[in-house]
Amino acid sequence: MDPQKKIGCLQGCLSAIAILIALIIGIVVMIILGLRGCDKKLSEMDSRLQGDKNWPVDVMGGKYKEQWSAGVDKADALKVVRISLDGVISRESDKNLGIFKEMDASSAVVVRDKIRAAKYDENVKAIIIEINSPGGEVTMSDLIWHELKEFKSSSPNRKVFAYLMDMACSGGYYVACAADYIYALPTTITGSIGVIIPALNASALAEKIGIKPVTIASSKNKDLLNPLMPTDPEHVSIVKKAVDESYERFVDIVCKARALSLSDVKEIADGRILSAKDALSNKLIDGIVYEEDFLGIVEKALGGEIKVVKYEMDSFFGNYLLDGLMMKVTESVKRSITTEISRPTTMQYR
DSSP states (O other), X not given: OOHHHHHHHHHHHHHHHHHHHHHHXXXXXXXXXXXXXXXXXXHHHHHHHTTOOSSOBOTTSOBEEEEEEEEOXXXXXXXXXXXXXXXXXXXXXXXXXXXXXXXXXXXXHHHHHHHHHHHHOTTEEEEEEEEEEOOEEHXXXXXXXXXXXXXXXXXXXXXXXXXXXXXXETHHHHXXXXXXXXXXXXXXXXXXXXXXXXXXXXXXXXXXXXXXXXXXXXXXXXXXXXXXSOOOHHHHHHHHHHHHHHHHHHHHHHHHHHTOOHHHHHHHOSSOEEEHXXXXXTTSSSEEOOXXXXXXXXXXXXXXXXXXXXXXXOOOHHXXXXXXXXXXXXXXXXXXXXXXXXXXXXXXXX
């Protein structure tokens, strides 16, 4: 073999060995950090079980870090927790960073856990829920609404303030109805009060290209809204009943939250979106303000200077890797369950 080629092969082998060694070292470091993180989690959970409730924790026992966000950074100030509801409201986050799941995302479960952490911290006087969402799943929207109501009832004089950002529509506004006060920015889009179950029917196309559906079901209504079969009016009636019941609940919550009559709410609860100005004129919000004025309103309502904090989870690289890989596995499994295409999608506030 030519000496130059021998040198090139040798350099290539050495480079491959170096990369392999680096990968092994990286994996070892990750494992060490992961084990340390697990020890820390176990220690925190043990502390919690022994009755230490002086710091906010999520439902799994992990401790939240409190990061100063606004107001005065004084020990004697009234503590207010700022929680963001960002993106489509769903059980799982729709955000990811490559194979790594974003830890502080729009997941309704993450938001729920932060609200519960605030509830169990006796020093928290209020929650600011910042909403930037087009809506989402009915159940998850209702879950967050319920947790905010639970926070308020857990201790006398606790309050919830909703601050609407770019968009707080449908399920986003549903969540805001748990607040004592709702404020928006001048450019906020809100409203869209309504319920929808989107479905697709491709029976005509299936017949044209020779696809014949074969469904084995215990009854005809078990095969509800099969997209490869002609639409059954009875199926539509069943789904419409569920949608109407959810819609009436939504309207009732708005009526009670905003002290409005049923007729006033029904007049605008036809799915239309509203500008901040229209929302104010229809009494869906209490005012249009920028953040500095909004924080002043919070202080006045609570009767003192406030210290606004955000919750952040302690984390380590192993958490990101494990969560990211689990997310990819879950997505793969979901894609493999082809029978899901024969079912209507989740009922949504949007």
